[in-house]
Amino acid sequence: MLDNRFLLSILRFKELWLTPVVLIFFISAIFSLVQLRQSITILDNRYGTSVWSLFQLKTELHRFNDTLTIYRSDNTAYREVTARYDILWSRFPVLLKGIDANQLVKIEGALPSIQSAFDQIKALEPSIFTQLQHTPSISSDLQQKLEPHIRTIEKLALDNYHFNNDFYNRGDRRVSELQQQLIWLMVGLIMSGTLLLILIIRENRINRFQAEHDSLTGIPNRAFFRRELTRRCEGDEPFALHLIDLNGFKDVNDTLGHHTGDLLLKSVSDRLTNCLDQTHDCLTCRLGGDEFAILQPHVNDTHELDHIAAEIIQLLEEDFRVEEHQCLIGASIGSVQFPNHGDNASSLLTRADIAMYKAKESAPFSRHQIFDFIMDEQINRRQILQMDLREAIEHHKLHLAYQPIIDLKNGRPVYLEALLRWEHPIYGFVSPLEIIEVAEQHGIANTLGYWIICEACRQIREWSDNSMKPLPVAVNISPSMHRPELGSLINQALEEHNLPHGLIWIEVTEDTTMQMIQETQRTLPLLKKSGIHIALDDFGTGLSSLSHLQQLPVQTLKIDRSFIKKITQNQVSWALVKNMITIGHDLGMHVVAEGIEHREEAELLTEHNCDMGQGYLFSKPLTPEDIISFCNSAKDFNYLHSAAINYTALGDR
Amino acid sequence: MFKLIAALLLLISTAANSVETTQPESEGKVILTVTGKILHGNYGNSARFNLEQLQSLKSQTLKLQTRWSDRIHEYHGPLLSAVLEHVGATGNTLRLTALNDYTIDIERAYIEKYQPILAWRDDNQIMSVRNKGPLWLILPLDKYPELNTEENTGKMIWQLTHIEIF
Structure with a gap:
């Protein structure tokens, strides 16, 4: 990329040498023009015919003089005398007027001499047209009168010739001098013109280079x-x-x-x-x-x-x-x-x-x-999903399913977790995780979140109207919903449906709280202040530290299903779960075990004071109608005959 | 040489005189003779024009200043091309000769391009020999500035009496 630096340095000092080049070009051009004009003027001055005209006058004087001589011996030549006289006459005005006269001004006494000769010729007119016709002998008198003028004109013609010749010579010298200078000017013109051309080409190259190269690294852009x-x-x-x-x-x-x-x-x-x-x-x-x-x-x-x-x-x-x-x-x-x-x-x-x-x-x-073309499909799927998701929210094509969370002491549902359901026309069932991801990526998470809250409220209202004892519903909150006004939004939704505060719970994942420590530290206390119960979802999978856990205003801890699955076979898992239950309780939280599928698991957990359980053993996620029958058919069932917990007290921690 | 031409001139003028004896003196005088490659001669193989005949041809008036004058003059006369047409000129070159034996050659194309006139009138005065008469070839210097060069003004022959076409 050395070339680049070189070009840039040229660019930097461009003004310094561009100015003289342009100056030389213009000065050369202007001087060439002036020189050319001078040469043309000199050549124009050469364009003079007084030499020719004066010699013509001299010739005509001689011719007239000769005709007079002929006439003396041959008196039939009278007509020629008058013809020659007229022609001679016609030569004078040519010299006394116009450009020839202007040229003759430069020779001292030229015009007066010519004028005086003309006057003499005019003075001869009466004699020529009267006496001479009858007495040819007077022609010698006339010739005598003409003689001095012939001499004068002859001399003048020669003087004029020499004068003009000198002038031409001088002119020639001057023209050749001017043309010598013109050669130098032309050299200047050509050289500066060439330089300018090179500069323009260079500039073009630099521009092109700059347009196509990165200014920082000098590599192509x-x-x-x-x-x-x-x-x-x-x-x-x-x-x-x-x-x-x-x-x-x-x-x-x-x-x-x-x-x-x-x-x-x-x-x-x-x-x-x-x-x-x-x-x-x-x-x-x-x-x-x-x-x-x-x-x-x-x-x-x-x-x-x-x-x-x-x-x-x-x-x-x-x-x-x-x-x-x-x-x-x-x-x-x-x-x-x-x-x-x-x-x-x-x-x-x-x-x-x-x-x-x-x-x-x-x-x-x-x-x-x-x-891989699969990636393309994924991108396409995301594109379609995000477009359809907006439409689905608007036209209520989304549904909520509810999975009960059971009190392990008495087998009764404590609260319900709302789970998002979307049957997409092309892709079929879309997992809630993907829906949330799409919503987060395309800025519709808030709309979606608010829709879930409202739908949950509406459903609780509906259940109440069907004389079902209202159970709290926990909704999952995506990261971008962590805003200060969330609590008041929830309470407002409850009020709009004539429901008491506290019926909507919030579930946040451990990952979200960790990734958005600042936001959650601000919003979660506000939520608690608004009387909203908070559950920490998927506990144990994330990166939360215990000290951080201590700071979170969480009332319920939900142990992730991955731990529960193994507790009957894996000692380590069981040890971890036991400790998690203890930590939860020690921090004053209620503990929920997620993903319970077998009776043994439920028994083991109940034995170790786990408060609540969720999973297929109790119920899969149900439609709102099925929730009614589930709640109606729920009987007291104590896995280890221990006392039922008072879930109404869950709100105060 | 000069004498030979002068004698020739004399011969022409006397010959013209002898022919024109039947015509009125002032009007009938021959002022232009055209010889050479022509189809319509009126005097043997040549065509002769008096002023009246020239006046009958297509004419033009040019207002311009020549290099032999200090002011603009109004020149009037037949177009040379009209003269050539009248005589049925077939040659491509013209040799014009003046009373003082000044001679110039002009190409036919040059005439067609610039359309010079044979002026016989200068500012309403019939041009005498003393004033470059009887005919003066005037180029339209005003209309074509490129004619203002020595080469072109040298073609403006005056005291023109004879055109030979070859």
């Missing part, structure tokens, strides 16, 4: 890459495209500053170009930010893709030293192969992007992912 990709797609040669997103670059930028970030990007680009472009004939481009693209030519099978990708990861995982800082980054690489994964630039780019995002899921660990 997105525009160049697009063009190159399109060009390669038009050929038959198979090639691979790797999209690279740096892992951990944002951290470097945030902690060490943009300057270091830029230097790191430069190092990355240097490492990639040095190792890949030079040894594997690849083309590395920077697409922007910390995203790079590499075009790998001559790729026949996916092993070659893996090979290069592995090399890229190895290159980038090796630590970078940037200004005394040690930076550790990694790479998420998405790869596609032409023509297997697409035959045009757009589809290849989109698919490489999809693969890259798949690889990014493993971040901060580096990963390489070759595109």
Whole structure:
């Protein structure tokens, strides 16, 4: 990229040398014009006929004089005398007027002499037209009168000739001088013109270079890459495209500053170009930010893709030293192969992007992912789902199923967990997890969450109207619903359905609370303040620390099904569950065991004071109608004959 | 040489005189003779014109200043092309000769392009020999600025009396 720096330095000092070049060009051009005009004027001045005219006058004087001589011996020539006289006469006005006269002004006494000769000729008129006709002998008198004028005109004609000749000569010299200068001016014109042309071409090249190269790293940019990709797609040669997103670059930028970030990007680009472009004939481009693209030519099978990708990861995982800082980054690489994964630039780019995002899921660990058409389907599915989900919420095509949570001491339902159900016209049953994911990704989680709350309220109202004792319903809250106004929203919904506060519970997952510590620490106390019961879902699978658990205003702890499943076989699981129950109780929480499917599990849990249970052993998720019959048929059943807990007291912890 | 031509001129003028004795003196005087490749001669193989005959041809008036004058003059006379048409000229080159033996050659195409006139009137005065008469070939210098060069103004022959076509 040395070339780039060179061009940039030229660019920087451009003004310094551009100004003189332009000046030389214009001065040369202006002077050439002036010189040319001067030359033309000089040549114009040469354009004079006074020499010719004066010699003509001299000739006509002689001719007239000769005719007079002839007439003396041959008196039939009288007509010729008058004809010659008239012609002679006609020569004078030519010299006394117009351009010839202007030229003769330059010779002293020329015009008066000519005028005086003319006057003499005029004075002869009476004699010629009267006396001479009868007395040819007077012609010698006339000739005598003419004689001095003939001499004068002869001399004048010669003087005029010499004068003009000198003038021409001088003019010639001057013209040749001017033309000498013109040669130099022309050299100036041509040279500065050539320089300007070179400059324009250079400027064009620099502009083109800048338009197609990244200013920070000097490697080809997105525009160049697009063009190159399109060009390669038009050929038959198979090639691979790797999209690279740096892992951990944002951290470097945030902690060490943009300057270091830029230097790191430069190092990355240097490492990639040095190792890949030079040894594997690849083309590395920077697409922007910390995203790079590499075009790998001559790729026949996916092993070659893996090979290069592995090399890229190895290159980038090796630590970078940037200004005394040690930076550790990694790479998420998405790869596609032409023509297997697409035959045009757009589809290849989109698919490489999809693969890259798949690889990014493993971040901060580096990963390489070759595109698979299944990914395309997943993306498509997400697209369709998000569009249909909006419609489904609007047209009440979503449903809630309810799974009872049973008091292990007496077998009676304590509360119900609302579970989202969506029968999609194409994909059939869509899992609640995927619905929430789609809703979160496309900004409809709030609408969805609010719909669930309202629907739950409506259902409780309906059950109450069917004289069923109202049970609290727990709804799952997705991350973006963690907003300060959530509590008042819930209570407002309850009020709108004429229901007392406290009938809607909230279930939050351990992961959500951990990932959004700040939000949950603000919203959960507010919820509690609004009298809303909070249950911590899937406990044991997440990353919560016990100290964090202590801070959360959670009243119910739900132990994840993965632990419960094994308690009858696996001693470790059972030990963990026992301890979880103890911790829950010690923190003043009620404990629910999720996913109970066997009687033995229920017995074991009841024996160890687990308060509540949920699972297929008791009931699968039910329709609202089935909930009524379930509640009506629920009998007291004590798994270990222990006393029933007072679930009405669950609200106060 | 000069004398030979002068004698020739004299011969022509006397010959013209002898023919025109039947015609009125002022009107009948021959002022232009056209010889050479022509189809319609009126005097043997040549065509002769007096002023009246020239006046009957398609004419034009040009207002312009020549390099031999200090002001604009109004020149009037037949178009040379009209004269050529009248005589049925078949040649492509014209040799024009003046009273003082000044001679110029003009191509037919040049005449067709610039349409010069044979002026016999200058500012309402019939042009005498003293004032470049009887005929002066006037180029439309005003209409075609490129004619203002020595090469072109040199073609503006005056005291024109003879055209030979070949």
